[in-house]
Amino acid sequence: MIVMAGMIGAGKTTYTTKIAKELHTQPFYEAVDENPILNKYYNNPEKYGFALQIYFLNKRFKSIKEAFFDQNNVLDRSIYEDALFTKINVENGNISIEEYQLYLELLDNMMEELATLPKKAPDLMIYLDASFDHILTNIQKRGRTFEQPTKENGLLTYYQQLHTAYGDWFEQYDHGPKLKIDANRYDVTKEKDWQNVFDQIQTKLNRKEMTIG
Numbered sequence: 001m002i003v004m005a006g007m008i009g010a011g012k013t014t015y016t017t018k019i020a021k022e023l024h025t026q027p028f029y030e031a032v033d034e035n036p037i038l039n040k041y042y043n044n045p046e047k048y049g050f051a052l053q054i055y056f057l058n059k060r061f062k063s064i065k066e067a068f069f070d071q072n073n074v075l076d077r078s079i080y081e082d083a084l085f086t087k088i089n090v091e092n093g094n095i096s097i098e099e100y101q102l103y104l105e106l107l108d109n110m111m112e113e114l115a116t117l118p119k120k121a122p123d124l125m126i127y128l129d130a131s132f133d134h135i136l137t138n139i140q141k142r143g144r145t146f147e148q149p150t151k152e153n154g155l156l157t158y159y160q161q162l163h164t165a166y167g168d169w170f171e172q173y174d175h176g177p178k179l180k181i182d183a184n185r186y187d188v189t190k191e192k193d194w195q196n197v198f199d200q201i202q203t204k205l206n207r208k209e210m211t212i213g
């Protein structure tokens with residue numbers, strides 16, 4: 001199983017589609033349009049912060065269980081990052097300490113379940129490292145109304161917090177092989193750039209197979 005990681009708007013969805021196509025495997029997406037809480041969360045994070053994290057945890061757990069059964073399926077976000085989003089929401093006062101405790105216990109329980117599956121962690125975690133400006137441009141281009149930062153809504157601060165936290169998060173990630181891709185450098189809609197990126201991914205995947213073999 002391959003998981004994508006990275007900031008909002010880093011390009012995980014595009015990479016997920018392209019990698020799965022290249023490897024002839026199945027992509028697993030976060031279905032934003034079907035998420036009944038996301039929009040509400042962006043408007044009122046204090047009210048919906050906890051519910052949103054439980055929603056994502058549940059969805060992610062389901063996708064992981066399904067994705068585990070074939071080789072090289074691709075997930076567009078990791079369960080490990082959800083915990084990072086949760087932590088930031090606790091720091092911002094959107095989630096209480098009691099709710100956080102509950103979340104962590106639930107996450108622990110779920111991770112124990114996953115540990116009983118044949119694979120205990122992703123075969124490869126691909127982190128898209130993008131500059132803050134690059135991310136803001138992508139969020140603007142995508143144009144989802146609720147994600148747009150304004151002077152009043154505090155989203156710029158939230159995005160800045162997340163962007164800073166992601167760097168450390170990646171350095172500390174130690175559940176398995178990982179690969180950092182400089183998302184600023186490549187335009188993967190261009191074939192030449194895509195081949196360059198995919199070569200890096202394949203090298204990592206082959207190295208993992210060689211280690212196992």
Ligand SMILES: Nc1ncnc2c1ncn2[C@@H]1O[C@H](COP(=O)(O)OP(=O)(O)OP(=O)(O)O)[C@@H](O)[C@H]1O
Pocket residue numbers: 006007008009010011012013014030031032038052053056081082083085086147
């Ligand atoms: N655990 C979480 N807590 C809060 N918000 C989350 C969490 N997981 C995802 N989101 C939000 O859900 C939305 C997901 O959108 P989408 O699937 O397009 O992913 P994305 O992170 O923007 O990826 P991409 O890198 O493909 O642009 C984003 O607004 C993101 O901030």
